């Protein structure tokens with residue numbers, strides 16, 4: 001397990017620009033090695049800003065978006081065009097703005113694609129059949145309760161270690177039905193980047209970074225194989241020791 005590093009920036013806007021630039025550099029570097037990079041997107045409050053920045057900076061980045069695999073760490077199990085969908089947000093702010101190959105966008109199933117258990121199993125199967133190794137970059141938000149993807153404190157999904165995706169039917173944060181990657185899949189990432197802003201997440205960030213029990217602060221259980229970086233704004237970093 002790699003030691004986590006922390007980068008603190010003044011505010012959410014600076015964080016979005018910093019991470020967007022870092023992501024584009026990484027994508028270009030992986031493509032220069034002759035590999036197709038794979039990234040996993042997050043939802044939540046910082047995602048909109050990040051995705052807009054990635055789209056804005058893409059034109060001058062040298063990244064060939066037709067050669068990038070796009071996955072998600074979690075998704076709300078609602079209709080595909082519901083405003084709550086993480087993928088809908090990402091398409092609007094980023095994926096509709098860059099020439100990504102639709103066949104390389106691995107959106108999680110929505111209502112209408114079968115029941116939620118089937119949805120989780122289908123995504124696990126898509127990962128098994130379509131991914132060619134670890135995620136290059138796994139981007140994750142974190143809730144004020146320390147939840148990551150849709151793994152919530154004290155929930156049984158935290159102990160699922162025999163599959164890559166699980167159904168969540170009682171999320172404390174609406175909407176209640178979600179599909180989430182498990183630790184087994186999240187930790188199959190070269191780089192894990194946490195993107196955390198605002199003061200209400202400061203306590204959970206400090207706990208997760210200092211190695212709290214993942215059952216109390218689920219973000220504490222996610223680590224990259226090569227690096228784990230916590231990008232925090234000053235407010236979210238305000239409780240670090």
Ligand SMILES: O=C1O[C@H](COP(=O)(O)O)[C@@H](O)[C@H](O)[C@H]1O
Nearest residue numbers: 042043044045046141142143149
């Ligand atoms: O519901 C979710 O919450 C987390 C954190 O979201 P935030 O709005 O508190 O930043 C997010 O990472 C996850 O993808 C999303 O589905």
